[in-house]
Amino acid sequence: MKKKLVAGVMATTMMASVMSTGVFAKDLDPSNEDKKMGDTQVTATVEENENKASYVIQIPDTVDFGKIQQPETEGDVYSTHDITVSCIQADNLAAGNAIAVLVKDASAVESSDPFRLTHNENSDCALTYEIMNNGESIQNGTWYSNGFLFNLFTGAGQEATDQLRLNRNQLYNRDLSIWGGQYTGTLNFYTKIVDVHAQ
Numbered sequence: 001m002k003k004k005l006v007a008g009v010m011a012t013t014m015m016a017s018v019m020s021t022g023v024f025a026k027d028l029d030p031s032n033e034d035k036k037m038g039d040t041q042v043t044a045t046v047e048e049n050e051n052k053a054s055y056v057i058q059i060p061d062t063v064d065f066g067k068i069q070q071p072e073t074e075g076d077v078y079s080t081h082d083i084t085v086s087c088i089q090a091d092n093l094a095a096g097n098a099i100a101v102l103v104k105d106a107s108a109v110e111s112s113d114p115f116r117l118t119h120n121e122n123s124d125c126a127l128t129y130e131i132m133n134n135g136e137s138i139q140n141g142t143w144y145s146n147g148f149l150f151n152l153f154t155g156a157g158q159e160a161t162d163q164l165r166l167n168r169n170q171l172y173n174r175d176l177s178i179w180g181g182q183y184t185g186t187l188n189f190y191t192k193i194v195d196v197h198a199q
Contacts, residue, residue, distance in 0.1 A: 055099050056089040057153070059189050063164060065117075068127075070171040077168045083131070084161040085189070087153035093193070098154045100194045103131065103138075104147030106186035111143030117166075117183035125179050129166040138162070146190035154196075 029035040063083050071077045085101055093099070105115045119125035130137045131150070138148040151160035171179060 051092050053092045053094065053097070053193055054089065055087065055091065055093075055153075055191070055193075057099065057101055057189075057191050058086040058088050060084065063187075065129075065164070065166060068166065068168055068171070070174065070176060071168050074172050075169060079166045079168055080132075081164045082161050083164055084159055085150060086159040087156055090153060090156045093154065096195055096197055097193050098152040098196045100152055100192055101150040101160075102144055102147035102190045102192075103150045104188050104190075106188050108147070108188075111139065111148075114139075115164075115185065115187070117185040119179070120182045120184055122178065122181070125181075125183075127166060127170050127183055129164055129185075132163040132165050146192075147188065150189070152194070152196060 027035065028038050060083060063081055065079050065081050068079050087099060090099060105113060107113065107116065114128040115131060117127045117129065130139065131148070132138070133150075138150065141148055150162060153160075
């Protein structure tokens with residue numbers, strides 16, 4: 001079916017091209033040695049595959065931990081916030097394919113680079129956090145060139161909720177006149193179609 005469609009498009013296009021060249025026609029004249037031969041340019045346009053996969057993934061604009069308090073005693077104590085990514089559209093995914101959503105900190109270049117929040121006025125003050133999936137840090141998974149795997153989507157209407165987790169013990173015994181204030185970080189998301197059997 002595809003071959004027939006392409007051939008039909010090519011034939012139609014070639015006919016249109018040949019017909020349109022009538023305006024710029026050349027006369028072949030056997031009595032004139034220079035006009036016994038001539039060239040006609042033939043063109044065609046092959047349309048791209050209309051069945052190629054297309055998708056829309058929705059990520060949040062912002063995620064706010066809210067107010068984080070300094071712990072009174074040393075030890076792990078966490079502030080958390082859910083982060084949800086949704087698959088809005090997933091058309092023409094081939095069997096065995098999925099949409100991989102990867103994520104990394106905007107400053108990260110390798111797997112050991114943490115997710116971080118940096119003080120808006122004092123860049124020496126930074127807090128790190130994790131992205132947790134089913135109780136495990138995604139940083140325990142495979143590092144790809146565009147980050148860690150957040151989730152795989154195989155169809156529209158699916159969503160995945162992971163959890164941002166910040167250990168407030170980082171603030172224990174810190175001088176809040178220096179460490180207090182607003183912190184900001186950026187997550188980079190990247191999407192691509194992958195073969196789920198190769199993951």
